[in-house]
Amino acid sequence: MxxxxxxxxxxxxxxxxxxxxxxxxxxxxxxxxxxxxxxxxxxxxxxxxxxxxxxxxxxxxxxxxxxxxxxxxxxxxxxxxxxxxxxxxxxxxxxxxxxxxxxxxxxxxxxxxxxxxxxxxxxxxxxxxxxxxxxxxxxxxxxxxxxxxxxxxxxxxxxxxxxxxxxxxxxxxxxxxxxxxxxxxxxxxxxxxxxxxxxxxxxxxxxxxxxxxxxVSAPASVATTITAGVAFVQPHDKREALRRLIRSQDVQNALIFCNRKRDVDVLHKSLSKHGFAAGALHGDLPQSVRFATLEKFKNNELQLLVCSDVAARGIDIGGLSHVFNFDVPFRDEDYVHRIGRTGRAGREGNALTLATADDVKLVAAIEALTGKPIPRIEIPGLDPVSAEELAEAASAPRGGRGRGRAAPAKGRGRDEPREIARRGNARHRDERRPEPRPAEARLVEARPVEEVVEAPAPLPPREERFQEPRRRDERRDEPRGGRRQDPREAGRPQRESQPRDQQRDSYRDAPRDDRRRDRGDSRRDDLGPAVLGFGDAIPAFMLIPIPRPRRDAAEAQPAPDGDAGSEAA
Known part of the structure; x- marks a missing residue:
């Protein structure tokens, strides 16, 4: 010795x-x-x-x-x-x-x-x-x-x-x-x-x-007082493997690290359900809850603390016996900070890591950083990971075997599955697309313009194309067999229907009072000649107004010679 x-x-x-x-x-x-x-x-x-x-x-x-x-x-x-x-x-x-x-x-x-x-x-x-x-x-x-x-x-x-x-x-x-x-x-x-x-x-x-x-030491070295180990398990056995490790080890208090905050909450609920005194600590928790949880753990009220890397830097917890890596860290330097929570001030510590076959490259990066291999341990009663699976994962392209466990390659990040999906959709579109016709079938025989352009169909008569629309109340009150007469119009004389031009002329020649009574207001200007292109069905707002001179100005103008002589007479 x-x-x-x-x-x-x-x-x-x-x-x-x-x-x-x-x-x-x-x-x-x-x-x-x-x-x-x-x-x-x-x-x-x-x-x-x-x-x-x-x-x-x-x-x-x-x-x-x-x-x-x-x-x-x-x-x-x-x-x-x-x-x-x-x-x-x-x-x-x-x-x-x-x-x-x-x-x-x-x-x-x-x-x-x-x-x-x-x-x-x-x-x-x-x-x-x-x-x-x-x-x-x-x-x-x-x-x-x-x-x-x-x-x-x-x-x-x-x-x-x-x-x-x-x-x-x-x-x-x-x-x-x-x-x-x-x-x-x-x-x-x-x-x-x-x-x-x-x-x-x-x-x-x-x-x-x-x-x-x-x-005073290598930039990324591990203390010699820490006993490390890694166990390769199947992904569906990770929680059971962690529980068996906790029960088999002499755990006084331990930190359990996860890579994601949501995994911290899920693992904390799982451990609490199985009777372990566990707490959760990550960055999304309120500050008061984080402080209270950390104080309970320091006072030995909690045996296990499931946390993210927010607790991996510099926190001094006296007498920490174990550190469990439920997830292998994505960055190899984070592994040094995680397991450095135990084995402090010359005390003995244990750092155990759970890994799957997809994590084999991350484990290799950690071993290359620390300069020493991590001893392999086995958990009895669980499905082992074969050497063939490890070799297949080690030889797979960077990014893992489709589960995204390894770090993404440079220039390819979280959008890589989306790009793969786009390629797959494009392949299916190509399969659904019909076969292109040969070039000879796509040629169009040249024909004279007179044969290609057809003559337009003749237009209906003018009277059929332009008809004055009826008011809505007239259409509503009109029965199927003919127009229903308004009771209010029973004693009034019915005016004969006239073309729009004649109605306008009669309206212009009528006295001012009659025109006001007919139209219901006194703001409407006189209407001028018809607008070309509309025929008899011309909207009222498009008629050209004709300004009329004021009555007092017309009376102030001198009359013609004949009229003047008659007035003098």
Missing amino acids: PDEPEAPHTVFADLGLSEALLRGVADAGYIHPTPIQEQAIPVVLMGRDVMGCAQTGTGKTASFVLPMMDILAGSRAKARMPRSLILEPTRELALQVAENFVKYGQHMKLNHALLIGGESMSDQRDVLDKGVDVLIATPGRLLDLFDRGRVMLADCKVLVIDEADRMLDMGFIPDVERIVSLLPPLRQTLFFSATMAPEIRRLADAFLQNPKTIT
Whole structure:
């Protein structure tokens, strides 16, 4: 049996921390710093920028919280002007950092503010108005309060970007870039992450000035205290396989990770139905429910916590014995963050993963990232996955065997099934389409124009084409055998029907009073000659009005000679 490694001889007192801070660390029960803390704390106390990369669970939070508190202990904060800023990708991480400030700074006169979504904004404004030394915030709520004029960042001297790779995954980089542009150029910037992708390194080069790079382990390594394993099962046996694993293992408390939020709710109901003390945690839940569920799990009121990747970054749950991956993560780096919740601070942990044949490529990507194979385990009583199925899935085109389990290829995303459906519909359309005729059958024999264009049919007589329409009341009251006479017209003389032109002439020659009585109003103008092209059936609104001179103007004009002589006589 190999010899046990010697305990580290460095203590927190050797790192240059103040006496009040050392008492808070001792009260928390810590004596020896972790490797990342041992290397980062002296550099941060010197005022240099730091880019730290260490595997999850190694104490990165204390490596920047402790020296920050020592730096800020010498002065006071102003209203709405925090002296330091810590950016976190999730609310749970921000709450955890705030708890560390309370735990370590119980003997120091420093105050902090927590700006996260889902909480009362008025309470957060009241805390900012009193002045805070440390501002712990998520990017969205911080920018919201800044746009409202409730916080100013001109006096911020220390900036911490925690879990930078998670910021990139969640799309916070534009918000982070805007926040950095609001800070003074003379500041100290600390960059910490569990993985260091090339994109993150480029961001660090843009934000940091002559940083000290601290790497205490491989960028995506797994702690040696974690016992990992993967079991390949059939898709319909995954829930039963999880229940058998939980019953066969000595599970004190465990996190169960799913890839999708709806799968979290479904699995939580299934476990609760089978008698397990389980809770659910994902981003769509209200903030109060998330905090209450997490507190119940930390207080051992819940044994199992089914969650999405929102809980995979930085959450410190003491004594977590197991991590179960109900779904293999789509990104290989998420596997490192998931299983890093167990085996922390030198404790033993177990990380078991359930996979189907469609997940064989995802498992291979994880093994390539960590540099070691994941041991295979078998669950008795379930249908095994044969080696032929695994080989077939491994040789299948990227994207899996039609179930979409593997990551989509570049340039082909979620619309690929839709494109396949379009191709299938096009194939069926081609099958339904009739066979094209030969070119000789499609030729049209040339004929003279006189034979092609037929002469128009003769029009009916004018009297038959244009008839005056009857009013609706006349058509309604007219019986089948003839027109019904209105009782009101019994004693009136019947006028003879005349053509439209004669009616217009008679209307024009009639006295004004008679015309008003006939038409029922006094607003209608005199009607002029008929409009060409309509014959006798001319709508009244298309008749051309003829202006008539006023009566007084006609009387004022001098009469002709003959008339004048007669009047004089």
